Each structure stands twice: as structure tokens, then as C-alpha cells.
Amino acid sequence: MSFVVSETFCDTFIHRLHKNDEKVLKSYQNGKFSIPKNYLHPFQPLQAIEKIKLNFISKDLIGYFDIAKELYEKLLLQPAQASDQRIWTYLTHNVFGDFMGKLRPINETTKGDYIIEHYFCKSAKALLYNDIALFWWLFYLTEQPQNPHDKYILTREVFTMRDYTRHLFSGKQGRSIEFRHGVLEYVVENPKIFENFKEARVRLIMSNLNTIAGSTLLSSYSTSEIKNLINSFKDELELCKK
Amino acid sequence: MRFDGNLFPNPVLGRSNDVAGKYEPLPPVVEIGPDVKIDVRHQLFCDSIQSEIKEENANFCVEVHCLNTFYRKTFHSFEENQILIIPANLLRGNVELNFLIIASTDFKYPYSKSWHPDYENLEFQLSKGMPLAYGGSSNFEVEDQFEGLKRGSNFIHIIQDESRNTGPFEISLNGEALVISLAKKEFQLYHSLYQRPDYGRHFHSAIATPAIAYAIAIMGSQSGDTFADRKWFQAIKAKMESDPDLQNLEINESDSIKAAQIILKNPLIDMLNSIKTEIAKDEDEE
Numbered sequence: 001m002s003f004v005v006s007e008t009f010c011d012t013f014i015h016r017l018h019k020n021d022e023k024v025l026k027s028y029q030n031g032k033f034s035i036p037k038n039y040l041h042p043f044q045p046l047q048a049i050e051k052i053k054l055n056f057i058s059k060d061l062i063g064y065f066d067i068a069k070e071l072y073e074k075l076l077l078q079p080a081q082a083s084d085q086r087i088w089t090y091l092t093h094n095v096f097g098d099f100m101g102k103l104r105p106i107n108e109t110t111k112g113d114y115i116i117e118h119y120f121c122k123s124a125k126a127l128l129y130n131d132i133a134l135f136w137w138l139f140y141l142t143e144q145p146q147n148p149h150d151k152y153i154l155t156r157e158v159f160t161m162r163d164y165t166r167h168l169f170s171g172k173q174g175r176s177i178e179f180r181h182g183v184l185e186y187v188v189e190n191p192k193i194f195e196n197f198k199e200a201r202v203r204l205i206m207s208n209l210n211t212i213a214g215s216t217l218l219s220s221y222s223t224s225e226i227k228n229l230i231n232s233f234k235d236e237l238e239l240c241k242k
Numbered sequence: 243m244r245f246d247g248n249l250f251p252n253p254v255l256g257r258s259n260d261v262a263g264k265y266e267p268l269p270p271v272v273e274i275g276p277d278v279k280i281d282v283r284h285q286l287f288c289d290s291i292q293s294e295i296k297e298e299n300a301n302f303c304v305e306v307h308c309l310n311t312f313y314r315k316t317f318h319s320f321e322e323n324q325i326l327i328i329p330a331n332l333l334r335g336n337v338e339l340n341f342l343i344i345a346s347t348d349f350k351y352p353y354s355k356s357w358h359p360d361y362e363n364l365e366f367q368l369s370k371g372m373p374l375a376y377g378g379s380s381n382f383e384v385e386d387q388f389e390g391l392k393r394g395s396n397f398i399h400i401i402q403d404e405s406r407n408t409g410p411f412e413i414s415l416n417g418e419a420l421v422i423s424l425a426k427k428e429f430q431l432y433h434s435l436y437q438r439p440d441y442g443r444h445f446h447s448a449i450a451t452p453a454i455a456y457a458i459a460i461m462g463s464q465s466g467d468t469f470a471d472r473k474w475f476q477a478i479k480a481k482m483e484s485d486p487d488l489q490n491l492e493i494n495e496s497d498s499i500k501a502a503q504i505i506l507k508n509p510l511i512d513m514l515n516s517i518k519t520e521i522a523k524d525e526d527e528e
Contacts, residue, residue, distance in 0.1 A: 007399065007418075007419070008399070008401060010417060010418070011399045011401050011414075011417055011419060011421045012401045012402070012403075012404075012423075014414070014416055014417040014421075015401065015403070015412075015414040015416070015417070015421050015423050016403070016405065018414060018416045019412075021405050022405075023405060024405075078331035078332070079311040079312070079313070079331065079332050079334075080310075080311055080330070080331045080332065080333060080334040080384070080386070081331075082311075083310045083311045083312075083334050083335075084334075084386070085418060116416070122416060122417045122418060122472070123418065123471040123472050124309045124310045124311075124312070124471040125471050137312070141312060169312070172307075172314070174312075175307065175309075175312050175313065175314035176314045176315065176316075177315070215250050215251065215372060215373075216369060216370075216371040216372050217303070217305065217316060217342065217344050217371040217372075217373065218371060219305055219314050219315065219316045220303060220305075220316040220318065220344060220370070220371045221370070221371060225370070
């Protein structure tokens, strides 16, 4: 039987952790915390992924592409469901609790806000801080079902650099599919430009596009129009080193 | 793109007095089923912009934005009547609509007599996506539609704080909902009384009003934007923007207590009436 946590669980424990409530914090710190049964509700769709074994490799995203793909393909959620904090809070605490313990270790000095950030999902932006939610959402946001060669070509690119999660997806512009696919396609199609200083150059793209977005509705642009826009400052990109 | 105080190179109808005329979309009609159907009637009263739309240099558009599901899409039309269809499973919670007329291509925007004299005899080279008119915003709610994940639509949750036996209630803005945490003794009393029909409004007055007022004050403070992606923030903001009784109030500390009472439909009067009824009952029994 698979479950999700209740809203009351999220409300109660986010409140107590934010206050650094000694009793709750201690049970997380000594590894003894478990979700009380009265806060669990049956939720069938999670059964498909309960046997997936997530092994800790490193803090970088790059090693997790294959296992995240398995998680995404087996966890058949619609975006409206996948934006629900109760799913990811349950998965980080229970199903993938051991993996999370290594990726986001909790020790005797850990504060409540750190646990809220990585083990709960208190808002839309927090979906990008909860690592299990992040795995699913990176696939959803970058998948190209119509691409006959590799529908995950942009997803592979995103897994090379965690910086994308902070600069491309968390802002308002990156919520438009044409915008985010345009940026990622440009990076993938111009490997030479991004061979070095990739982080700085992607940030420059975002900074320039955000400036243009101040007076232009960029969500009205197609993917190829976004790429043309980036190409208009190609020289500046090639010179960018930090 | 923001219209509050933002400067655009060209005159924009709907932004201060840049352009004479009106662009006033009617409140959209929203039907929620397996698909969300949004019926939009753009209403434009400005000949110079009308002629740019006729030439297909500009078009009406609606930008749909759902923060919770990373959904943002712009729908275009050259007609005043526009119907948008979006699968409901792409949306959850608050959905914001922005109404604009934008350049549909790069073109030279010639001078018009309807422009403010500051722009006299000027013309502008517009790029695709630049605004000619702004028609304001609107929003609506999409509830959870999935069995096993349905939840209350209320953005206020009252919980028990097991770490305290008694004492003042606390308000937390850190989660999705606005959480009011009662100490054990208070929570048990609250729980035993809340179901009784006469007493529900007492809690609105004593607990919910200060909690919502506090939330509005924080929304209007410098740190307010850090909570913008929370469900409670979106619900209060939507209410403040759509309720005609709230439209003269600002999201700030000084208007917060008044706004909270209006949101809860003046709970004080109901509480006082209910106390009066109870006293009358007691007197009758005596």
C-alpha cells in the first residue's frame, strides 16, 4: 500500500520545524523521525515507484539522469498532481528516506528551516528544492515528445548543471515552454560556445533576456524566435568569461 | 513585463494617460471541466490601435500564468472575441490572466493624434511582443480534481501545537496555507465548539480576522514578495483584486484589519448577534 501525507502533517511539522521545536528537531537529528500513521492517506499512483532504488552518488545532478528517468516514466502524474506538496513530502521522508539522508544529511546542528527546504515542499518554488520533486519536474519541463531522435535531449543538458534550476526554471520567463526550450536548444546546438564558462554564459543569456522581457512579452515568442534573440548577442556570449 | 510604474519606449493605452481611448476586456467567463474554457471579450475603443490590428501588425492576447504548475502561455487573436481551451490537469490553484494588445511582428508604429502631446510627431520601431495596450488582469481558481488528492479549498488551516498546553495562538506564513496554531487546551475546546452552527463565526472574529490582517500586513511589507508563491498569498491577493468592496483598499498594514473583516464578511456583527441570542435564551429559561 502506498500513501501520501496529509495537509495537516505538512502544516503542523513545517510550523514546528520553523520554530526549531526541540522535540521534533531532535527526532529528525537522531534519525528516529517517522510520519505518524494518522497523517498518512492511501494514494495508489506511488506504488509504481516504491521499488526504485536510489543510490547516493554525489551532490551533482549529472549522475542521476537514468534513475530520475525511471522515476519520471513510472510516476504517471499530471502537472496538477505533481505540484502537490503531500506527494513529495511523503517520498522524501519514507520511500527515498535513506537516499535523502545521504544527499541532505541531518545532524545534531541542523536547523528546522533546512529540513523544511529539502524534505517538504511548502510552495511552487520549493518543488525545485525538494530533490525527488526536482527529478520529476526537470523531466517534465524539458521533455520533447515530438523529437524522433531523443525526446530527452534537453533533459540531458539540464542534468549537466544545477545552475539551470536556479536561473532558468525558478524565474517567471522559464515557465513558458517556448522560452525554456529555446534557451536549452541554443546551448545544445552551439556546443563550442559553451565548451568553457558555461555557467557564466547561461547566466548572461538569462540576464539579457530578462532585460528584454522588461518591455517585451517574451512568452509570445516561439522557440526559434527565442534562439534568434539569443543569437543576436552571440559575440557578447563568446567574450563572456565570468 | 510589469505595468506598475514601468517605462516603455512607446505610448501604451491603459498606462497612465499615454493614449486616449479605452481597452476594457469584460470579466472572462470561465468553465472548468476536463478542460478549462475561458471566454474572453476584448473591448477596444481606439481607432489607431484598431487599424494596426486590422493590418495584422498587432493582436489581442491573453497571457495565462499558473505559478503552481509552471504553466505560462500566451494566446493570440485578431478578433475581439477569443476562446481559450486548456487541459485542466495543467492547472492547480490560482490562475492569473493578463490582457494585452502586442505587436505581432516588427513594424513602424506611426504617430497618432490620440497620443499624449509628449509623443507629438514621434514614431516608434516596435519589435514583436512589445505592448500597445494593457487591459489589466483577472484570475480564477482550479481545484484539485484527482481522487485521493482532493483537499479543502480553504487557505486557512487551524492546527494543534502539541508542544504547548495553553497560551496565545500563533500564526505561521511559512507553508502553503496560512496556519493558525492553537495550544492543546485551546485546540480541544475549539474542536468541540466549532461544529456548533452558532459559534463558527466567533472563531472568524477572534482567530481568523487577526490572522488574515497579519498576513495582509506582511504581504505589503518589504519581505512580502518572498511569500508570493504561497497558496494563502495568492488567495488573499485574488480576493483583494476581485471583490468590489476591497478595491479601494491597499495591501498594506494600515488597511489590513479593515480588509480582513471584509474578506470574512464582517464577522463581528454575527458574533455579537449570536451572543445576544444566547443571552436572550438564558433569560427566557430563567
